[in-house]
Amino acid sequence: MDGKLLEAKNVSVDFRIDGQYQTAIHKLNISIKHGEVVALVGESGSGKSTFAMSVMGLHNSDQTRVTGSIKLNDNELIGLSERQFDAYRGVSVGMIFQDPLSSLNPLMKIGDQIAEAITVHDKQSKKVKQRVQKLISDVGIVDVQRVSQQYPHELSGGMRQRVMIAIALANEPDLIIADEPTTALDATIQAQILDLIKEIQQKKNAGILLITHDLGVVAEMADTVTVMYAGQIVEQARVSDLFNHPKHPYTRSLLRADPSEVNSGDELYAIPGTVPALKDMDHSKDLFLKRVPWLDKAEVEATVDEKLQKVSDGHYVRGNAWQNFEFLEDL
Amino acid sequence: MSELVRIENLKVYYPIRTGFFNRVTDNIKAVDNISFTIESGQTYGLVGESGSGKTTIGKSLVGLEDPTSGKILFEGHEVTTNKQKKAINYNKDVQMVFQDSQSSLNPRKTIGEIIAEPLKNFGVPNVIGAGYDGERSFDQTKINERVLALLKIVGLPAQTVAQYPFQFSGGQRQRIGVARALATNPRLIVADEPVSALDLSVQAQVLNFMKKIQREYGISFLFISHDLGVVKYMTDNIAIMHNGRFVEMGTTNDIFNDAQHIYTKRLLSAIPSLDVSKRDEKRAYRKRIESEFTQNKDAYYQQDGLRDRAYDLEPITKTHYVALKKEGA
Ligand SMILES: Nc1ncnc2c1ncn2[C@@H]1O[C@H](COP(=O)(O)OP(=O)(O)OP(=O)(O)O)[C@@H](O)[C@H]1O
Ligand SMILES: Nc1ncnc2c1ncn2[C@@H]1O[C@H](COP(=O)(O)OP(=O)(O)OP(=O)(O)O)[C@@H](O)[C@H]1O
Ligand SMILES: [Mg+2]
Ligand SMILES: [Mg+2]
Numbered sequence: 001m002d003g004k005l006l007e008a009k010n011v012s013v014d015f016r017i018d019g020q021y022q023t024a025i026h027k028l029n030i031s032i033k034h035g036e037v038v039a040l041v042g043e044s045g046s047g048k049s050t051f052a053m054s055v056m057g058l059h060n061s062d063q064t065r066v067t068g069s070i071k072l073n074d075n076e077l078i079g080l081s082e083r084q085f086d087a088y089r090g091v092s093v094g095m096i097f098q099d100p101l102s103s104l105n106p107l108m109k110i111g112d113q114i115a116e117a118i119t120v121h122d123k124q125s126k127k128v129k130q131r132v133q134k135l136i137s138d139v140g141i142v143d144v145q146r147v148s149q150q151y152p153h154e155l156s157g158g159m160r161q162r163v164m165i166a167i168a169l170a171n172e173p174d175l176i177i178a179d180e181p182t183t184a185l186d187a188t189i190q191a192q193i194l195d196l197i198k199e200i201q202q203k204k205n206a207g208i209l210l211i212t213h214d215l216g217v218v219a220e221m222a223d224t225v226t227v228m229y230a231g232q233i234v235e236q237a238r239v240s241d242l243f244n245h246p247k248h249p250y251t252r253s254l255l256r257a258d259p260s261e262v263n264s265g266d267e268l269y270a271i272p273g274t275v276p277a278l279k280d281m282d283h284s285k286d287l288f289l290k291r292v293p294w295l296d297k298a299e300v301e302a303t304v305d306e307k308l309q310k311v312s313d314g315h316y317v318r319g320n321a322w323q324n325f326e327f328l329e330d331l
Numbered sequence: 332m333s334e335l336v337r338i339e340n341l342k343v344y345y346p347i348r349t350g351f352f353n354r355v356t357d358n359i360k361a362v363d364n365i366s367f368t369i370e371s372g373q374t375y376g377l378v379g380e381s382g383s384g385k386t387t388i389g390k391s392l393v394g395l396e397d398p399t400s401g402k403i404l405f406e407g408h409e410v411t412t413n414k415q416k417k418a419i420n421y422n423k424d425v426q427m428v429f430q431d432s433q434s435s436l437n438p439r440k441t442i443g444e445i446i447a448e449p450l451k452n453f454g455v456p457n458v459i460g461a462g463y464d465g466e467r468s469f470d471q472t473k474i475n476e477r478v479l480a481l482l483k484i485v486g487l488p489a490q491t492v493a494q495y496p497f498q499f500s501g502g503q504r505q506r507i508g509v510a511r512a513l514a515t516n517p518r519l520i521v522a523d524e525p526v527s528a529l530d531l532s533v534q535a536q537v538l539n540f541m542k543k544i545q546r547e548y549g550i551s552f553l554f555i556s557h558d559l560g561v562v563k564y565m566t567d568n569i570a571i572m573h574n575g576r577f578v579e580m581g582t583t584n585d586i587f588n589d590a591q592h593i594y595t596k597r598l599l600s601a602i603p604s605l606d607v608s609k610r611d612e613k614r615a616y617r618k619r620i621e622s623e624f625t626q627n628k629d630a631y632y633q634q635d636g637l638r639d640r641a642y643d644l645e646p647i648t649k650t651h652y653v654a655l656k657k658e659g660a
Contacts, residue, residue: 015498017494017498041530042530043530043532043533044500044502044503044506044529044533045502048500049501098501098528099431099433099501100431101433101434102433140381141382142637142638143638146347149349155382156382156383156385157431158382159382161381179501184381184524184527185381185557186378186381186557186601187559187601188380188601188621189380189381190603191601191617213502213528213530214603215531216602216604216605219603219604219605219606219607219610220604220613239607240607243605243606257532257534258531259531259534259535259538259561259563259564260560264563264564267539268538268539269532270532270535271532274488275486275488277488277490277491280490
């Protein structure tokens with residue numbers, strides 16, 4: 001094993017909208033080593049969940065086209081049948097979904113759902129009940145008995161999220177895909193859950209794809225960070241480089257919008273304009289530059305090299321605009 | 332400043348049924364004797380442990396949950412029951428952004444139809460402003476215009492108006508829920524985790540807009556969030572919840588600069604920092620406060636079955652209340 005757990009190359013996903021295929025992600029390259037935490041951050045709607053769902057083989061194949069290559073432990077995933085996917089979903093790959101409610105069965109008690117996740121791949125499994133109870137209590141739920149008898153709609157948003165985390169971690173997978181795993185959790189329980197994920201990671205030398213908007217979580221958890229905008233990667237770096245020396249104009253703009261040090265009377269920095277609709281995205285350009293109205297038109301319209309530019313060891317960025325980008329206020 | 336909403340001794344209990352006959356054997360005290368006031372034109376923050384009762388309070392306010400006991404008053408009118416709410420046409424003044432955006436959007440309707448729904452029910456106000464009681468238009472062109480304006484505010488391309496909820500990302504769906512709540516310019520919006528699925532820049536766009544309509548039209552917010560940075564920026568007053576009870580209540584400044592209750596301190600210590608180089612330091616600090624919490628818990632809580640039940644709030648200044656054991660108790 002060369003250490004590569006997941007290797008995604010040139011992954012593109014097109015959705016059929018109004019009868020036409022429109023590109024949601026364009027030629028992504030992401031790899032995750034055993035024991036590594038890769039954070040995926042970026043604009044809402046930039047394609048993070050779309051990428052995660054293609055690793056899990058969960059796109060509707062009639063309405064979606066997935067191309068490129070995704071290898072897990074050297075086995076190609078793109079093109080596998082439902083049944084072939086089933087063999088590793090929930091076993092070697094566990095996914096924490098962004099939307100807990102729609103990934104839980106509304107008609108099944110919580111305890112039974114977790115038990116099913118354990119037994120579905122391990123029929124011989126003993127002591128299922130004890131394992132279910134331990135999982136519920138590991139995710140910080142005190143009333144274990146009560147909650148295992150309840151249905152999803154009878155739990156709070158954060159409790160549902162934790163139940164789903166328990167299910168994703170039940171079989172201690174090699175790859176954990178966590179799509180906004182802690183959005184519904186308070187800071188103390190979030191810390192507890194992140195500790196739990198790390199513990200399993202260390203025990204199994206698992207890799208983690210961590211999708212989140214919470215940059216504090218990124219700073220605490222990640223080894224490397226990949227930043228997306230409009231279906232493409234705009235920057236990849238080790239976590240400390242990304243926070244200390246962000247390069248791409250999108251990354252820098254994103255960090256500037258952090259509200260935590262802003263006085264409540266002041267406006268927050270927000271990137272001007274909005275992302276284009278999918279059908280208006282021309283991925284040969286650096287699409288973010290359209291959001292920088294003070295740039296020169298020629299620069300905005302320039303075709304950008306598909307390959308990311310190397311800035312320093314392990315640090316890559318899209319296009320050249322970062323070299324002389326400045327915020328309007330600083331010009 | 333004038334009072335918009337007053338909540339008095341609110342309790343919401345859910346029955347626990349067990350055994351063959353499905354008898355009620357106990358109650359989940361989701362909200363356990365809570366009182367607070369939301370001033371008009373202000374933002375009240377509700378923060379606390381996951382499962383502590385925040386959404387339940389929000390739902391009681393908009394009439395989706397029946398209080399077990401207690402009172403809700405809107406400008407002095409009692410609106411505890413749905414009948415009382417109807418009597419003063421309360422629903423046109425109060426909207427909610429739901430924590431689970433996905434399940435709050437009808438999967439068979441386009442997002443244009445979803446955002447237009449409250450406009451069809453209550454009309455497009457001729458003057459956009461909270462508490463506007465004058466004429467409202469039900470004209471389809473007016474409604475369409477308003478829908479497109481709202482999409483722009485939450486940063487969604489106009490072309491997406493005819494798409495269905497499943498064709499959107501998590502954060503985009505959340506923004507559809509925000510647009511729907513803002514549509515009729517209500518006087519109170521219960522915003523339950525309205526920006527938890529948004530990147531910092533889109534979040535800034537939405538928060539700036541919420542502040543703007545508050546400044547211009549005096550809208551009030553009950554703002555429920557786990558993101559303490561956002562809460563600090565958005566709110567005037569805050570209550571901290573734990574197990575169905577308020578453990579501390581005060582101005583935003585009281586809470587962030589002078590926290591007294593051990594749960595509040597623990598919560599604040601767990602906010603992750605953006606400084607990668609302080610990872611280990613931060614973690615050690617959090618662990619230390621956690622163990623202080625475990626050691627000193629008994630001084631701050633009574634035992635109630637498995638749960639810790641906070642004491643009643645006592646004032647320590649004019650604005651700042653803390654759930655402390657009474658002297659001699
Ligand atoms: N099933 C679908 N059909 C059509 N378009 C879709 C579908 N799913 C997602 N999209 C579109 O693809 C783009 C990427 O969506 P995705 O869910 O991957 O974003 P995301 O980065 O996860 O955003 P968020 O941070 O808001 O969750 C969005 O523009 C979205 O509207
Ligand atoms: N319909 C219901 N039936 C039974 N119990 C319920 C129901 N709805 C909520 N509860 C319980 O009430 C408590 C409070 O839930 P609530 O959703 O108000 O919490 P919350 O503070 O919003 O939490 P979160 O931050 O996780 O969203 C939880 O213990 C939950 O299990
Ligand atoms: Mg997503
Ligand atoms: Mg909630």
